[in-house]
Amino acid sequence: MMITRAPLPVLPDLRPGLRLADPAWPVAGLQGRRAATSPPRTTAGETSGSRGAAQARPPGRRIHDPPDPQRPCGLPRAPKRHTDTTWQQFLRAQAATMPATDFFYLDCAVTLQRLSCLVVIETGSRYVHIPAVTAHPDRPWTTQQIRNLMMDLGDRAAAFRFLVGDRAGQFTGSSGTVLASAGLRAVKIPPRSPRANAYAERSVLTTRTEVTDRMLTSGERHLPTILTEYEANYNRRRPHRGRQLRPPRPPRRRPLSEADQAPARPRRPPQPDASELRRNPGQGPWPSSGTPQARRSPGANCTSGVARSSPTPASPR
Secondary structure, three states: OOOOOOOOOOOOOOEOOEOOOOOOOOOHHHHHHHHHHOOOOOOOOOOHHHHHHHHOOOOOOOOOOOOOOOOOOOOOOOOOOOOOOOHHHHHHHHHOOOOEEEEEEEEOOOOOOEEEEEEEEEOOOOEEEOOOEEOOOOHHHHHHHHHHHHHHHHHHHHHOOEEEEOOOOOOOHHHHHHHHHOOOEEEEOOOOOHHHHHHHHHHHHHHHHHOHHHOOOOOOOHHHHHHHHHHHHHHHOOOEHHHOOEOOOOOOOOOOOOOOOOOOOOOOOOOOOHHHOOOOOOOOOOOOOOOOOOOOOOOOOOOOOOOOOOOOOOOOO
């Protein structure tokens, strides 16, 4: 019994420009690059000029580049941007106008009650707002907290354009109306993509790591007190790597009054120079305390203050 191989199926021509003409170079664009570097292959009844003209491509073109605008189905090329602004600088400038918000939950150790906290962070300055804490985060409560936030921002709300948030049910049309009255627009991130709201998520993780995971919360009145103190420390004292180890809004140092200033310390009198020291004839190399010293003879012993006479030589016997 002879086993024969089944013939390969014929692939449909999905795109006119991409067809399987050569197994070695299956894409027409790659065939054009080969035609520009080496002479193309020819088959019986086909000339090299006709095939090279159909597959020729100007050098420097890539496969994913759009075709020339002269072609009937072509698209124009993207214009070149002549600017000194990098993409990272552009993103930072746009992020400064988009504060982010998020909810995080905490279980009380005594009442066994779950509390919800609303966190809003200004992306440009890393300034954090924690408006309130509640056990029932419904839609009217969220709308009221956003209204209070707009009142706290005051004139600084005009510098923001969008408020980035997740798809929680607390953010409804009423909260969007409050934002629209202040000139902001609510933007929702895609479903199941917390990285799109990375600044708020990182702020929540920092709050959990530094505060809530290190202490036991007794109830709904205890948690706001903790978060208020932490918010003041976070915004005034805590350094941030994204701000070159500076706090979001450091406190201003007011000048002290004369009564609050410490008294001036007395200055030490200047010491005389070594060249200015004068030595007396009987004074040693170091200055004395002022007490007159007796002049020693050359034969005096340094260990005792009494001068010894030289021994008398013995008389011969």
